[in-house]
Amino acid sequence: MTSSVPEAPRPVLPREVEVAVVGGGPVGMLLATELALRDVRVVVVERAAEPCEEPKAGTLHARTVQSLVRRGVLAGGPLDAAPDAEVTTPFHFAGMSGLTITAPAVEGAPIAGLPQARVERYFEDRATRLGARVFRRHEVRGLTRHPDRVDLEVADLTTGISRPLSARWAVGTDGARGTVRTAAGIAAGDHPATFxxxxxxxxxxxxxxxxxxxxxxxxxxxxxxxxxxxxxxxxxxxxxxxxxxxxxxxxxxxxxxxxxxxxxxxxxxxxxxxxxxxxDFARLADTYRLGRVLLAGDAAHHHSAMGGQGLNLGLQDAFNLGWKLASVIRDGADVALLDTYTDERRPAARRVIDNTRVQSQLMRPDATADPLRALTRELLALPEARRHIGDMISAQDVAYPPSTAAGVSRDAPDAGTFATDRPLTTPGGGPTRLSDLLADGNAVLISETAGDTATLSARIHPWADRVTIAHAKPAHAHPPRARLVRPDGYIAWSAPHDELAAHRLEGTLTALFGPRDAGTPSASHTLAATGR
Incomplete structure (x- = not known):
């Protein structure tokens, strides 16, 4: 007599979820990880049975590398590196050598080579370990927007059975040919291909x-x-x-x-x-949010692969959107916070589309482009021009505009910029670094004045589960400041200690992480989801 082990029952799609991520590529899996990190109930719907092994993106640029360091995925550089020490890696622009990508030495190497499929697998595993549910061989075939939810029709491609899925929010990360953008009615502008x-x-x-x-x-x-x-x-x-x-x-x-x-x-x-x-066909969505439907990655923007920028652009979308959506759902932050997602990320996509179109023109094989190529080579020989283009390709030039909704102080010169990794001290006196404190998805409030940590701790007490406080030595020769670093590594609030005002800091914390009395996740479900 022989016996066989019964197959494990197939997981059944839930009827309701807080966030449905449609598309399980690297961007969708990272977004699911960011949401699950904050205990958001998230489902990923992906039609492919396995990650795509085709030769796609394999270059992670400096800003993405730095973001992954801040989630403990990659290791940073030496903390004892001199403040002005840098690491430089050769790269190319429109197929021409001479470009370099430079980053602070404390951040580590400015470029990491990782196949896209490996990135996807890593974040799928991490997302599921955190509680996200991934449904492969499933496909969204219908989408209906409502003021308080998004209804999806999801087909199981193995059984052929379709089931309804009601999500408080839906995010399309289903690529340039996906269905979410068009089904949601989000318009886009196109640039025809030249090659x-x-x-x-x-x-x-x-x-x-x-x-x-x-x-x-x-x-x-x-x-x-x-x-x-x-x-x-x-x-x-x-x-x-x-x-x-x-x-x-x-x-x-x-x-x-x-x-x-x-x-x-x-x-x-x-x-x-x-x-x-x-x-080099290019497309850019008019908005990244319409009601309770959002877009990220190639679903929001598409362009040629020049410079290996596409994967990085999409992963940065996920880092930007994940904590904001979690703040709205889990902490009761005002829904206006989600409008800053378009305000911050769409210009970054426009810049990538523009520079890839420039590279397409530079690569025209006929002699008409020779003078343009010659001039570009001259510019790449100039340190300032080389740094300018290198920062553009690696997204290290991205700085977000001051926004009341995002809590960014308009009079702070470093607000909206990316906070460089640095050594910190916990309130208990233990040594740490900024990237380590950001690993759990919380924000970090850094004080540069000795003895002021206790005062700041009292002010942020209502948000203590969302904000970690630490002390640092003043950067360079500047007067001591306090800085609030968002979960995605960008500075949201900055002020000299002699101008520190409790209501300003508390207003920023409320805008980013909800009111003092935020407690029940269900409270966020009553928010009106107005379109833009």
């Missing part, structure tokens, strides 16, 4: 003779990461228009013809494993 690309994995038969790295010819560009022992990543950039239909499959013959034509000689390969189409 088409094929991204492929194949084994090169003559790897020593293949064009390595970025390679321009009069007929286009190639970018090849040569792997002599296995599959190489091959990307073609073709300005021949009209471009093929992006939905049509890429055959080995088409890749071979395109690659050989651009390079000008045969580049033999075999074992084509993956091949997909892309290009």
């Amino acid at each position: 088409s690309s094929i991204v492929a994995l194949a084994r090169l038969l003559e790897p020593r003779h293949a064009p390595i790295g970025w390679n321009r010819t009069p007929r286009g560009w190639t970018m090849t990461n040569v792997n002599p022992a296995g599959p190489s990543r091959i990307i073609t950039f073709d300005w021949t228009l009209p471009a093929p239909d992006r939905h049509s499959p890429v055959t080995a013959d088409e890749l071979r013809r395109t690659l050989d034509r651009i390079v000008g000689r045969p580049v033999p390969f075999t074992d084509l494993r993956i091949a997909r189409r892309t290009g």
